[in-house]
Amino acid sequence: MGIRDRALIASTGSLGGRTTRTPSRPSHARGSSWSASWTACRPRSGGRSPDRTWDSTGVCPVNTTGTCVLQAMEAQVERPARPGAGRPPGDGPVVSHELVVRGGTVVTPPTPSGLTSESTGGRIARSSRPGSGPAGDRCNGLLVLPAAWTCTRISMRRWAACGASTTCIGHDGGGLRRRDHHLRLRLAGARSDAHLGSRGLEGQGGGPRPHRLWLPRSSSATRASARWPRSALVDIGYPSLKVFMINEFGIGDDALCPRPGRGAEGGRGGERPRRERRHARPLHAHPARAGRHDPRYYAQSRPTLAEAEATRRAIDYAALVDAEIYIVHLSCADALEAVSAARRRGLRVWAETRPIYLALTEERLRDWGTEAAKFVGAPRSAPRGIRPRCGTDCARATSRPSAATTPRGRSSRRRREPRTSPRCRTRARSRDRDAGDLLRRRE
């Protein structure tokens, strides 16, 4: 039996009250000493300690506290009985649970068939259906949900605060080229984990690391051209590639079309294009040049028509090459209708939105002034006052020595450069100037 480190989720039964000093001793653990079992609570070998308390003491904390919402029991380990521990050698595995959730209501989609108990760590050993038994004790009234996902590079503490256990990480093109070899090594090591990266890039110690999906991301569409070792990236585990539909670098339809194709050939998911800047940039130039940086002008410069058109184009690109497409940050009904229409046609199209768009209303943009930029999600960098911290960050960034590096080796000056830095403002002015010229030519 190759079971290790599983969790038991039991919405039935109860913990037994606060007087419980030790968890119930599993029948299959008879003959083994408790001390040995508590020692088994220590993190799995071969990795960094996810819990320094456990690592330092080697004793399960529940043994000292008595009760807990998650009855952290001894780890579920397969180990031969030690001589002198009350078990004859070769008496089979000692199976117990490192985590028991009692009470609460388990909310999950229907259980898929064919699931088996594999010998990987941190998996669920047993689960009961909602409402199939009496209410629990310590988790009574709580919902037990599968953890969520986040789609950004955030620290461990923050993904936990978001309720997420899986993060999708993007890489800029330059960093990807520099770290390509390094990433190959990382992903090769994580291949056994269903193309998930289990090691965070942020190098933070303590606590469990989230599962991470590495997605290449480029702020420059030109970097996403043939210089990327696309097929090799797919081979080593990239599930999809993101394409930004931007007009800053003159990327046309012909340049965008082959990209979903290569992604589809890789057979790992689909593309994730988005961004209607290509269409919105000329519209945005007018209010910017007129000094209208209020968020309401920002919204006016990005009409729903532009987003819907960009969504339709992205879907068409994917359909041309028979690729899947995943559209992020959908913010209007017109774009949603484009997605719905594509799905009705049988295309493999998905979309997601952001919760802040629920509160992005015309009334709020009109009445809240610059505060309404919080609901835009990507407030323009130019207007001062929208993000009062930008000035502080800019000063901090410019005073930072250029040789300083982050733990990941990237130059902190570049990484921390705010969008309001002089260089960024110059680029923004250049883009606005180009867009303004384009608009004038069209007029």
Place this chain on the structure above:
Amino acid sequence: MPGLETEMPVIYSEGVSRGRIPLQTFVAAFSTNPARIFGLYPQKGTIAVGSDADLVLFDPARAGVVDERRLHSRAGYDPFNGFALRGLLVLTLARARSSRATDNSRARSAAGDISCAIGATRAPSARTAVHYFS
């Protein structure tokens, strides 16, 4: 990245609590559907035997007003600051391993000493353990 931490209670409050979406849809949107799209279902996105023990304990009865000063985000603001929401994320687990408690008071009432139960290295600070409701 503002808004991430309040994402779950916002959707629960505006969606589930107001009867706009069922609880199953809420779970599907946050966990199951992303797992399916990225080809990781049923290893992720469900609570079933054999799946990864990535769990969230969510308190649907907890209500309060969002206080952006209590959030973990470095953004410094949150669009839902001052919003009255219902639902609080209590604890996150990744592969049955401990994580951080965001509602320490609720966790303490249920667990006695959640900081010890989840293996915190020290007493949770106000920044890491206090929930985002004021």
